[in-house]
Amino acid sequence: MxxxxxxxxxxxxxxxxxxxxxxxxxxxxxxxxxxxxxxxxxxxxxxxxxxxxxxxxxxxxxxxxxxxxxxxxxxxxxxxxxxxxxxxxxxxxxxxxxxxxxxxxxxxxxxxxxxxxxxxxxxxxxxxxxxxxxxxxxxxxxxxxxxxxxxxxxxxxxxxxxxxxxxxxxxxxxxxxxxxxxxxxxxxxxxxxxxxxxxxxxxxxxxxxxxxxxxxxxxxxxxxxxxxxxxxxxxxxxxxxxxxxxxxxxxxxxxIGHQNIQDKYHHFQEIILNKLDDNDVEYDVNGGVGENMSHHVLNLHIKGVSTTVLQTNLDLAGFAVSGGSACTAGSLEPSHVLIACFGADSPRILESIRISFGRYNTEEEVEKFAEELVKIANKRQSK
Incomplete structure (x- = not known):
C-alpha cells in the first residue's frame, strides 16, 4: 500500500x-x-x-x-x-x-x-x-x-x-x-x-x-x-x-509562483470540505480558509472523534497527517495554538487533525483522503 x-x-x-x-x-x-x-x-x-x-x-x-x-x-x-x-x-x-x-x-x-x-x-x-x-x-x-x-x-x-x-x-x-x-x-x-x-x-x-x-x-x-x-x-x-x-x-x-501554489491548495481544501458537507460530517475548520489564511494547511475539528482515533485510523489506511506541530505531535501535550485560539476547555483541542499539502500532492490523492476521512467520521459520529 x-x-x-x-x-x-x-x-x-x-x-x-x-x-x-x-x-x-x-x-x-x-x-x-x-x-x-x-x-x-x-x-x-x-x-x-x-x-x-x-x-x-x-x-x-x-x-x-x-x-x-x-x-x-x-x-x-x-x-x-x-x-x-x-x-x-x-x-x-x-x-x-x-x-x-x-x-x-x-x-x-x-x-x-x-x-x-x-x-x-x-x-x-x-x-x-x-x-x-x-x-x-x-x-x-x-x-x-x-x-x-x-x-x-x-x-x-x-x-x-x-x-x-x-x-x-x-x-x-x-x-x-x-x-x-x-x-x-x-x-x-x-x-x-x-x-x-x-x-x-x-x-x-x-x-x-x-x-x-x-x-x-x-x-x-x-x-x-x-x-x-x-x-x-x-x-x-x-x-x-x-x-x-x-x-x-x-x-x-x-x-511556479506563490499564487499558483495557493490556488492549487485552495482547490484541495474545497475537495475535502465539499466531501464532508455532502456526507453530513459534523466538523469545524480551525482558523478558517479565508483570504488571510494560507491554504497549504487545513486544520479540521471532527466533532466527537479524538485526534488519536483519527490519526491512527488514517495511518492504518495509508494516510499521513498530523495532530499539530511536528515538534509536539509526538508528545501528549495538547496544541498550544488551538488553546490560544479557542481556550483550554474547547473540545477542538483533542478532536482535531492538521492536513498540509505539498507540491507533489495530486487531486486524486486528496479525493481518496476525503473519502477515507468521511468513512472514519461517519462511523464514529454515528455511535
Missing part, C-alpha cells in the same frame, strides 16, 4: 532536481569554501550564487543572508542576539502565544533571566490585534517576533502593517518565515523586516539547513562561535552541496 503524504507542514519530500544538484556538488565540488586554492574558490562561487538567488527571492541584499542549520537556529540567533545585544536599551520583547517552539522556548528562558515577554492575544483565526501591538510598543521594547504563517492553522500575519508600526520604534522586527517561504510573497525591505528565519526542508530542499536574513545595518552577538565563516557571523564550514540544493528549491518555487 502506497502511503499518501499529507503532512507537508512538518517536512517536504526533496525535489528530484534538488537531489541532482546536491549529488553533483558532493561528487564534484567538495572543497572548503574558506580555502584560497581553486577547489575552495569553486565552492565559494557556488555559495555566492546560491546566496544571490535566495536574497533576490525576498528582496534582500546578498550580504544579508546568513546560512544556518535551519529555522530553529535562525530563530534562536535573532532572539538571543537581540536580547543580549540590546539589553542596555530595554528588556521588553513582544511575541504571540502561537509561535513555533523554537521561538517560545527562547522566550521562556529570557523570562527567567528577567526579560519582560508580552504575548499578544489572538482571535479564533490566530490573528493579532494591531491596536494591542501599538499599545505595547513602548520605548524599552527591543524586539517584536511574529511568524509569517502559523504552522498549525495557516494564519497569515499582517507583516506589512506590523512592520509599519515597528519601523519607527526602538524595536527590531523578527519574522519566523519557515511556513511562509514557498507559500506567500515577502519583501523584507518593503515590510521593514530586520530578521527573518527560513528552513530549506519546508520547500522541498535538504534538512538541517536554513538561513537568517539580517538587515545590513544591524549587528548582534553570534550564537555559534568558532571560525570566520559567513562574514564572521556564523562559524562552521558551510554545507556547500546543501546550500546549492537550497537555492535550487527556491528557484523552483519562484518559477
Amino acid at each position: 502506497k502511503e499518501i503524504y499529507l503532512d507537508n507542514a512538518a517536512t517536504t519530500p526533496m525535489s528530484s532536481k534538488v537531489i541532482d544538484v546536491i549529488t553533483d556538488e558532493m561528487k564534484n565540488d567538495f572543497g572548503n569554501a574558506s580555502s584560497t586554492y581553486e577547489l575552495g574558490r569553486k565552492a565559494r562561487n557556488t555559495i555566492d550564487r546560491a546566496r544571490h538567488i535566495i536574497a533576490s527571492s525576498i528582496g534582500a541584499n546578498d550580504g544579508e543572508i546568513i546560512f544556518t542549520s535551519g529555522g530553529s537556529e535562525s530563530n534562536n540567533t535573532a532572539i538571543f542576539g537581540t536580547a543580549y545585544g540590546r539589553q542596555n536599551i530595554g528588556k521588553k520583547i513582544i511575541t504571540t502565544p502561537i509561535e513555533h517552539p523554537s521561538v517560545l522556548n527562547p522566550m521562556k528562558r529570557l523570562e527567567k533571566e528577567g526579560y519582560e515577554i508580552v504575548y499578544l492575544d489572538v482571535d479564533e483565526t490566530g490573528h493579532i490585534s494591531l491596536d494591542q501591538l501599538k499599545q505595547e510598543l513602548t520605548p524599552d521594547t527591543i524586539l517584536v517576533s511574529i511568524m509569517a504563517v502559523n504552522n498549525e492553522v495557516g494564519t497569515i500575519m499582517p507583516l506589512q502593517e506590523i512592520g509599519d508600526l515597528v519601523k519607527d520604534t526602538n524595536a527590531y522586527f523578527h519574522v519566523d518565515d519557515v511556513q511562509g517561504m514557498g507559500t506567500i510573497d515577502i519583501d523584507v525591505k518593503k515590510m521593514h523586516i530586520d530578521f527573518m528565519s527560513v528552513s530549506a526542508h519546508k520547500i522541498n530542499g535538504p534538512k538541517f539547513l536554513g538561513f537568517l536574513y539580517e538587515k545590513n545595518d544591524i549587528s548582534i552577538p553570534n550564537l555559534v562561535l568558532g571560525g570566520e565563516q559567513e562574514v564572521k557571523r556564523r562559524a562552521g564550514t558551510e554545507n556547500v552541496p546543501g546550500i546549492a540544493g537550497f537555492s535550487e528549491a527556491v528557484k523552483e518555487i519562484e518559477e
Whole structure:
C-alpha cells in the first residue's frame, strides 16, 4: 500500500532536481569554501550564487543572508542576539502565544533571566490585534517576533502593517518565515523586516539547513562561535552541496509562483470540505480558509472523534497527517495554538487533525483522503 503524504507542514519530500544538484556538488565540488586554492574558490562561487538567488527571492541584499542549520537556529540567533545585544536599551520583547517552539522556548528562558515577554492575544483565526501591538510598543521594547504563517492553522500575519508600526520604534522586527517561504510573497525591505528565519526542508530542499536574513545595518552577538565563516557571523564550514540544493528549491518555487501554489491548495481544501458537507460530517475548520489564511494547511475539528482515533485510523489506511506541530505531535501535550485560539476547555483541542499539502500532492490523492476521512467520521459520529 502506497502511503499518501499529507503532512507537508512538518517536512517536504526533496525535489528530484534538488537531489541532482546536491549529488553533483558532493561528487564534484567538495572543497572548503574558506580555502584560497581553486577547489575552495569553486565552492565559494557556488555559495555566492546560491546566496544571490535566495536574497533576490525576498528582496534582500546578498550580504544579508546568513546560512544556518535551519529555522530553529535562525530563530534562536535573532532572539538571543537581540536580547543580549540590546539589553542596555530595554528588556521588553513582544511575541504571540502561537509561535513555533523554537521561538517560545527562547522566550521562556529570557523570562527567567528577567526579560519582560508580552504575548499578544489572538482571535479564533490566530490573528493579532494591531491596536494591542501599538499599545505595547513602548520605548524599552527591543524586539517584536511574529511568524509569517502559523504552522498549525495557516494564519497569515499582517507583516506589512506590523512592520509599519515597528519601523519607527526602538524595536527590531523578527519574522519566523519557515511556513511562509514557498507559500506567500515577502519583501523584507518593503515590510521593514530586520530578521527573518527560513528552513530549506519546508520547500522541498535538504534538512538541517536554513538561513537568517539580517538587515545590513544591524549587528548582534553570534550564537555559534568558532571560525570566520559567513562574514564572521556564523562559524562552521558551510554545507556547500546543501546550500546549492537550497537555492535550487527556491528557484523552483519562484518559477511556479506563490499564487499558483495557493490556488492549487485552495482547490484541495474545497475537495475535502465539499466531501464532508455532502456526507453530513459534523466538523469545524480551525482558523478558517479565508483570504488571510494560507491554504497549504487545513486544520479540521471532527466533532466527537479524538485526534488519536483519527490519526491512527488514517495511518492504518495509508494516510499521513498530523495532530499539530511536528515538534509536539509526538508528545501528549495538547496544541498550544488551538488553546490560544479557542481556550483550554474547547473540545477542538483533542478532536482535531492538521492536513498540509505539498507540491507533489495530486487531486486524486486528496479525493481518496476525503473519502477515507468521511468513512472514519461517519462511523464514529454515528455511535
